[in-house]
Amino acid sequence: MFKGIATGVLATLVLGLLGAYLCVVMGLMPANADAKPPRLESWAARKSLHATIAREAPKIPNPVAMSDVNLIAGVKLYAANCVVCHGAADGAPSNIATGLYQHAPQLAKRPVTDDEEGVTYWKIYHGIRMTGMPSYRATLKETQIWQITLFLKHMNELTPGAEKAWKSLPSQAPGT
Ligand code: HEC
Incomplete structure (x- = not known):
């Protein structure tokens, strides 16, 4: 039996x-990348991402001081590494952002200011598997990742110098 x-x-x-x-x-x-992700796939990917981040994201406060210099450095690093997918201050997506499976969120419209800084740091450092979100572990220094994190956390309350640098990044909308 x-x-x-x-x-x-x-x-x-x-x-x-x-x-x-x-x-x-x-x-x-x-x-193919031009499909809507099935609900089961989205659910499993989100659950697993949240559980991994809850376990692994650094729980320390941002070691980089909140200052004009660090915020401007964050904006410049964002311009060089992220703007093509996550957009400038007008929140208009590039063709790349729209064509990715998962679409890249336009951070000016959907800011991550409410997220713990350790969570944003983790996403930049490790990237997000099976999405276009790259890992910057091999290409940026830890301090640089914290500077970008600082900028994203304070995107809605920047110092005048950082605000100017952010607002002057060119739009990523096609044809602009
Ligand atoms: C090639 C495109 C691409 C580039 C370049 C890129 N990302 Fe992403 N990023 C994505 C995609 C796609 C997602 C959505 C992943 C998902 O759906 O889970 C994402 C997600 C994120 C998230 C999570 C957003 C949220 O709402 O939870 C953050 C934060 C982020 N990226 C920051 C950055 C930063 C900072 C850089 C530059 C250092 C960067 N990304 C570069 C494609 C990109």
Whole structure:
């Protein structure tokens, strides 16, 4: 009796794996970026991201001081590394931002000012798997990542110098 159940479970597992393998090699698993993510996929990706971040994001306060110099450095780093996907102060998306699967949020319209700084730091440092969000671990210094984080946290309450630098970044909207 037990042997029969075990064989049945094993056969189901093998068939399931074989089915999944066939879906992959026959191209039945969607590979296009111009689709709306299925709800199950979005749910699983979000849940897993939140749980990972809750476990791993640094809990320390931003080690970089809130100052004009650091905020302006953050804006400049944002301009060089992020603006093409996350947009300038007008919140108008580039073609790249719109075409990505997941779309890149325009941070001027959907700011992350309410997020803990450790969470934003984690996302920039590690990137977000299976989205266009790159990891900057290999290309930016930790201090630079904290400077961008500082700018994103205080985007709505910048010092006059940083505000000027932010507002003067060119729009990413096509044709501008
Ligand atoms: C090639 C495009 C691309 C670039 C360049 C990029 N990102 Fe992203 N980013 C994304 C995408 C796509 C997402 C959405 C991921 C998702 O849906 O979970 C994202 C998500 C984020 C989020 C989370 C937003 C939220 O609402 O929770 C933050 C913060 C972020 N990026 C910051 C940055 C910063 C800072 C840089 C530059 C250092 C950067 N990104 C560069 C594509 C990009």
